[in-house]
Amino acid sequence: MGETDAVPHLSVDAHRAALRRLVGPGRAVTVPLDRAACGRRLASDLVATDDLPRFDSSAMDGYALGPGDGLTWAVVDDVPAGAVPRVALRTGVAARVMTGARMPVGAVAVVPVELTDAARTGPAPDSVTVSAVPEAGRHVRRAGEDVRTGDVLATSGTEVTPGLLALGRSAGCADVEVWASVRVAVVATGSELVDPTRTAGPGGIHESNSEMLAALAADGGCEVVEVLTCDDDPDRLRALLDRLDASGGVDLVVTTGGVSAGAFEVVRQVCEPLPIFSFDHLAMQPGGPQGQGRWGDTPVVCLPGTPVGAFVGWRVLVLPAVDAGHGVPPRPGVDAVYDGPARTFRPRTTQFVTAVHHADRGTVTVPDSRHLRALAEADCLVEVPPEVDRLEPGDAVVVHLLGRP
Ligand SMILES: Nc1nc2c(c(=O)[nH]1)N[C@H]1C(S)=C(S)[C@@H](COP(=O)(O)OP(=O)(O)OC[C@H]3O[C@@H](n4cnc5c(N)ncnc54)[C@H](O)[C@@H]3O)O[C@H]1N2
Numbered sequence: 332m333g334e335t336d337a338v339p340h341l342s343v344d345a346h347r348a349a350l351r352r353l354v355g356p357g358r359a360v361t362v363p364l365d366r367a368a369c370g371r372r373l374a375s376d377l378v379a380t381d382d383l384p385r386f387d388s389s390a391m392d393g394y395a396l397g398p399g400d401g402l403t404w405a406v407v408d409d410v411p412a413g414a415v416p417r418v419a420l421r422t423g424v425a426a427r428v429m430t431g432a433r434m435p436v437g438a439v440a441v442v443p444v445e446l447t448d449a450a451r452t453g454p455a456p457d458s459v460t461v462s463a464v465p466e467a468g469r470h471v472r473r474a475g476e477d478v479r480t481g482d483v484l485a486t487s488g489t490e491v492t493p494g495l496l497a498l499g500r501s502a503g504c505a506d507v508e509v510w511a512s513v514r515v516a517v518v519a520t521g522s523e524l525v526d527p528t529r530t531a532g533p534g535g536i537h538e539s540n541s542e543m544l545a546a547l548a549a550d551g552g553c554e555v556v557e558v559l560t561c562d563d564d565p566d567r568l569r570a571l572l573d574r575l576d577a578s579g580g581v582d583l584v585v586t587t588g589g590v591s592a593g594a595f596e597v598v599r600q601v602c603e604p605l606p607i608f609s610f611d612h613l614a615m616q617p618g619g620p621q622g623q624g625r626w627g628d629t630p631v632v633c634l635p636g637t638p639v640g641a642f643v644g645w646r647v648l649v650l651p652a653v654d655a656g657h658g659v660p661p662r663p664g665v666d667a668v669y670d671g672p673a674r675t676f677r678p679r680t681t682q683f684v685t686a687v688h689h690a691d692r693g694t695v696t697v698p699d700s701r702h703l704r705a706l707a708e709a710d711c712l713v714e715v716p717p718e719v720d721r722l723e724p725g726d727a728v729v730v731h732l733l734g735r736p
């Protein structure tokens with residue numbers, strides 16, 4: 332159906348919900364708790380498998396003192412980090428200890444080397460004189476004072492950050508259960524498309540959607556497994572979709588182009604005859620023509636070819652489905668005051684306007700340019716709901732921020 336048809340279009344919400352069902356609930360996987368896990372969300376609670384610290388340890392390079400209140404102490408042991416103290420400390424006896432070293436049995440407190448007459452380096456002396464006797468427990472980190480074995484370090488749904496990674500690894504967690512990255516293949520269709528590395532002929536245009544969507548998918552936490560272009564030959568597109576489906580390594584194919592009402596709409600031509608595909612013109616602008624379905628077992632989302640329409644389609648329709656698969660909570664819209672020029676909008680259509688959000692002022696402005704130039708300047712989309720057909724400066728609007736939350 333064309334965008335000017337009088338028949339009501341499918342709503343943005345209805346299509347978004349369909350894509351969420353199509354992409355499904357996501358896959359929980361157990362992965363090493365390393366840098367590759369950062370940015371993923373926990374699919375189950377992260378539970379400490381060890382105490383942190385694992386044992387009573389020194390917080391300073393210095394001398395662990397046994398019981399006693401004299402200023403001069405016999406040094407009977409030398410304990411670097413990683414070593415096991417050999418001697419229990421009796422009254423008047425000390426051991427040299429390094430930061431992180433296990434405290435000797437009987438040790439009461441630690442004196443930093445600076446507060447003694449000992450040299451920082453070289454062999455441990457036979458005795459050491461301290462400037463003052465510290466109170467019990469001084470500069471001692473107690474076993475389990477940060478974390479106890481079995482403590483929940485972070486609940487399911489939490490993002491793995493470098494800080495959480497450090498906490499988990501320190502508390503003995505080698506692995507973590509996270510939501511797997513949705514594996515995305517991007518297929519830009521159109522016989523007119525020419526990679527910018529090549530010269531475009533008279534009817535050719537430089538191709539941008541494939542890399543734009545791949546970048547958006549990667550930014551949304553997906554693993555981009557293939558970035559392809561395909562001309563308007565239906566057999567070639569069928570073969571390509573067959574191959575992606577048979578690979579078993581693609582969770583979502585995102586196509587662009589070939590979905591509207593022209594005579595060479597390859598995506599629509601190839602997919603629409605299948606009963607599990609549907610193509611609609613959403614009550615949305617840009618990004619009105621949309622399709623979705625399954626090729627074999629593989630979910631396929633068909634975005635329009637216009638780059639701004641494809642961008643908005645990804646952000647507004649596909650990203651929420653992908654987020655759900657990644658365990659990412661819905662990204663809330665942000666309230667703002669419209670500070671652009673007065674503008675009218677098509678009635679009964681949800682419009683998305685590329686705009687710039689000024690968090691300090693709580694306003695949005697609109698770039699003094701259009702289409703891709705405006706998109707490149709934008710950091711948010713203003714959502715203009717179907718019942719709003721005019722915006723004036725000062726109107727309250729909801730904006731969707733682009734980029735990572
Ligand atoms: N008779 C009608 N015509 C159109 C309608 C309609 O309802 N009735 N809808 C219009 C709307 S809205 C859109 S959006 C487009 C969507 O069309 P397609 O998805 O079929 O996209 P194409 O025709 O293949 O391309 C549209 C436009 O975008 C350029 N393009 C395509 N792919 C890329 C790419 N990978 N990189 C850069 N640019 C690309 C393409 O050359 C065209 O200029 O249909 C309207 N027409």
Ligand code: MOO
Nearest residue numbers: 617618619620640
């Ligand atoms: O829906 Mo289209 O040009 O408005 O992207």
